[in-house]
Amino acid sequence: MADTWEPRIVAFVCNWCTYAGADLAGTSRRTYAPNVRIVRLPCSGRIDPRFILRALEMGADGVLVSGCHPGDCHYTKGNYYARRRYIVFNSLLDFLGIEPDRVRFAWVSAAEGGKWAELVDLTVQAVRALGPLKLFSQEASLPPELEPIEPQKPQSTAPDPRQELALRQTAREMLASGEVELVVGYGRTSFGKVVPFFASSPEQAEELVWNDMCVHNLTTYLTGERPAATGKVAVVVKGCDARAAVGLIQEGQLDRERVKLIGMECHGVQSECGQVADKCTACEVTTPHLCDVLIASDGSVWKTNEAASTPTRFPASDALRSEVQRIASLPREQRLAFWRSELSRCVRCYACRAVCPLCYCQTCAADRTRPQYVTPGCDWRGAFSWGVTRALHVAGRCVGCGECVRACPQGIRLDILQAFLADVVARELGYVAGTNPEALPPLSTFRPDDRQDFIL
DSSP, X not given: OTTTOOOOEEEEEETTTHHHHHHXXXXXXXXOOTXXXXXXXXXXXXXXHHHHHHHHHTTOSEEEEEEOOTTOOTTSSHHHHHHHHHHHHHHHHHHHTOOGGGEEEEEOOTTOHHHHHHHHHHHHHHHHHHOSOOTTOTTOOOOOOOOOOOOOOOBOOOOOHHHHXXXXXXXXXXXXXXXXXXXXXXXXXXXXXXXXXXXXXXXXXXXXXXXXXXXXXXXXXXXXXXXXXXXXXEEEXXXXXXXXXXXXXXXXXXXXXXXXXXXXXXXXXXXXXXXXXXXXXXXXXXXXXXXSEEEOTTSOEESOOTTOOOOOSOOOOHHHHHHHHHHHTSOHHHHHHHHHHHHTTOOOOOHHHHHOTTOOOXXXXXXXXXXXXSOOSSSHHXXXXXXXXXXXXXXXXXXXXXXXXXXXXXXXXHHHHHHHHHHHHHHHHOOXXXXXXXXXXXXXXOOTTOOOTTOO
């Protein structure tokens, strides 16, 4: 079998340059390896990373992505967007334990038939040297036994009661004056659990609570067909929640004329064991940097947030950063085994999607069947497809609120993936999510001088 095996390569190419270059190679009678199957798209900017994932899932040993040279794009700038996506995507593949050389990116013009032939030969040789992609093979290595890094965390402390009273007073005044029709905050159930609460009258505002159990990111309720997606609304936000609000503003999902943000100074919420939540140990912004009303920890109310500082980095704790570094340092096979063990526990309940404030698509890619972007099923193949698709979807957008990890019934470490991608985006693209409402999301823009030393 080893003597007869040949790599299977899928090439996603733009119609106007690379496909014409491949056609020129044929009409010029250039000989090159027959291992490549070409899929033609209008532009390299239309080559979604999900296409590459799908090709690998369906048995491809390698993928070649090619488009026009910068400045020659038929659609002006599609190849610039493709270049940015590839930077993030290839870094993620490496972190998952998949050899980056299996996915290659190149510029090939319509006049470069010779370059196309050489590119195919080089790609086939590289993938042949790597051998078959055993992503879904039964011969997978056992996952490494890693002892979790548990930092010493103090017990959480309840906020000053005056802050809760000030919140109720502020909400009551907003509702009574007609400034808003609904206040989204926190309430207490008959069992004492703190849950999201919707106050639509001054009387209901008296039921609002504020304590160290207010863990939910309430900006989730501001999009789609959710209760607070229409009308004049006020929503209670912590520092991490305000970062999500920034993301929604950037993407045109939150109208600041309609939504008022009640910022709460927060010194950490508690995990299920009563300690300060891991995400809070890394928080550098205890006061929301974006709000209309700020309620300080002593109960004082400010109509400005000038005292707040703008976040400068992704809120990953030292323990989380250590986990990222430890997994990145594992041998490639063990990295893949780790993620196979981790993601295979997914039961596809989509709790991570439901609680994420930035997952607001009307029809999720996981629910589409024509075409089917995400492989169904709870096996490793389906879990890989969903886990990686979601990681890419929120890459450069995740604000580190930690809701996905809190909601996951299987305890899958999605935060490790997102912290890694946040570091890649910050290092390569100079962007930190949830900081500047005026900035464009990193994968929705580009710089002409973006790194391209990886492009053939």
